[in-house]
Amino acid sequence: MKYDVVVQDGFGFYCTKKIKQAISSMVESSGGWPEGTSRGSRVLLKVNMLSAKHPSRGITTHPAVVAAVASLLQDRGCAVAIGDSPGGAVKGVERYWKNCGFRAAAEVSGAEMVSFEGSGSKRIDKHGREYDIALPILEGYDCRINLSKFKTHMYTRLTNALKNSFGIVPGLGKAMLHMRSPRPVDLAVNIVDLYETADFALHITDGILCLDGRGPSTDGRRRHEGFLAVSRDGVCLDMVLSQMAGLPWDHLDSNVEARSRGLGKPFEEITVLGSHEFKDFDIPARSYLNYIPPWLGSVARLLLRTAPVANSRCTGCGVCKRACPVNAIEIKNGRAKMKKGTCIMCLCCHELCPENAIDLKLPFGRS
Numbered sequence: 001m002k003y004d005v006v007v008q009d010g011f012g013f014y015c016t017k018k019i020k021q022a023i024s025s026m027v028e029s030s031g032g033w034p035e036g037t038s039r040g041s042r043v044l045l046k047v048n049m050l051s052a053k054h055p056s057r058g059i060t061t062h063p064a065v066v067a068a069v070a071s072l073l074q075d076r077g078c079a080v081a082i083g084d085s086p087g088g089a090v091k092g093v094e095r096y097w098k099n100c101g102f103r104a105a106a107e108v109s110g111a112e113m114v115s116f117e118g119s120g121s122k123r124i125d126k127h128g129r130e131y132d133i134a135l136p137i138l139e140g141y142d143c144r145i146n147l148s149k150f151k152t153h154m155y156t157r158l159t160n161a162l163k164n165s166f167g168i169v170p171g172l173g174k175a176m177l178h179m180r181s182p183r184p185v186d187l188a189v190n191i192v193d194l195y196e197t198a199d200f201a202l203h204i205t206d207g208i209l210c211l212d213g214r215g216p217s218t219d220g221r222r223r224h225e226g227f228l229a230v231s232r233d234g235v236c237l238d239m240v241l242s243q244m245a246g247l248p249w250d251h252l253d254s255n256v257e258a259r260s261r262g263l264g265k266p267f268e269e270i271t272v273l274g275s276h277e278f279k280d281f282d283i284p285a286r287s288y289l290n291y292i293p294p295w296l297g298s299v300a301r302l303l304l305r306t307a308p309v310a311n312s313r314c315t316g317c318g319v320c321k322r323a324c325p326v327n328a329i330e331i332k333n334g335r336a337k338m339k340k341g342t343c344i345m346c347l348c349c350h351e352l353c354p355e356n357a358i359d360l361k362l363p364f365g366r367s
């Protein structure tokens with residue numbers, strides 16, 4: 001029987017050999033390898049490369065999972081590439097490839113790394129909205145596979161298959177999308193547009209090391225959950241994992257937006273093989289920004305959006321100031337000060353601060 005979603009539990013640690021065996025059988029249970037993965041095909045693995053941190057931090061797709069999938073595809077005779085566009089990579093992606101272990105995963109599996117920043121982009125129209133999309137997503141590959149990380153997100157509550165599509169927009173384009181979508185419900189529209197554009201043929205979730213609480217990056221709490229999940233349908237996958245984690249599937253804006261477009265399936269009709277029991281998984285509350293009426297317009301967008309703020313750990317070193325692409329940071333009295341009106345929320349400062357001294361604050365003192 002073919003299952004819409006396959007979940008396998010019980011992974012104590014990241015072992016490429018064990019993961020490879022498991023994914024091979026999970027893919028079979030979910031309908032087999034998709035079209036575009038036969039001998040001679042070119043396959044792109046879209047990973048989660050959010051932050052240039054060690055894979056043990058639980059922020060990015062673990063290289064053992066990436067290497068396992070790449071190796072399975074190599075065994076089928078495919079040529080494999082690995083890529084993503086991180087949030088703050090205006091200074092180059094090589095640091096991410098090295099620190100996250102993707103470069104090593106490519107080397108052991110015979111895959112190549114592809115830079116979404118360096119490959120160019122193309123502007124597309126999706127449902128009347130414009131997006132700049134990294135070229136490797138639009139051309140050059142017979143199949144794209146989504147290798148997402150399961151974790152919480154302070155803004156969207158959870159992030160997995162659908163939200164992982166956000167990285168198909170290279171460079172600062174992602175920051176501009178955040179700017180034009182001040183409420184999570186608005187961002188969900190963009191997320192689902194990008195998910196449709198990426199047209200992934202297969203989705204594989206790394207849920208072995210996760211984050212809960214203040215995810216999706218360094219502020220999140222690392223959790224060992226020990227599961228992997230596979231599906232041909234990213235919407236079904238997110239609906240099922242959201243529900244398993246304790247958040248009803250229709251409390252996640254991207255799921256609701258996707259279902260409103262007829263994507264995925266009614267929850268009751270999704271067939272699932274296996275399960276994972278989350279214990280005390282701390283999911284952020286629904287953002288109050290969702291209750292702001294959209295007609296408040298651009299003034300509200302500026303006033304109500306999140307902004308980076310340096311906390312008391314700041315040493316005034318100036319790393320963030322040098323990295324900021326729009327000169328929105330000055331060092332005053334030994335502490336970084338971000339100009340909210342100039343900031344484009346690229347998160348380069350948050351990513352690069354050596355002291356982990358930058359909080360992402362919502363207005364009215366919330367964070």
Ligand code: SF4
Pocket residue numbers: 310313314315316317318319320321331335336352353354355356357358
């Ligand atoms: S990089 Fe961090 S520690 Fe250095 S000035 Fe900026 S906020 Fe402060």
Ligand code: SF4
Pocket residue numbers: 308320323324325326327328329338339342343344345346347348349350
């Ligand atoms: S201050 Fe804003 S624009 Fe500058 S690096 Fe930080 S997030 Fe990016």
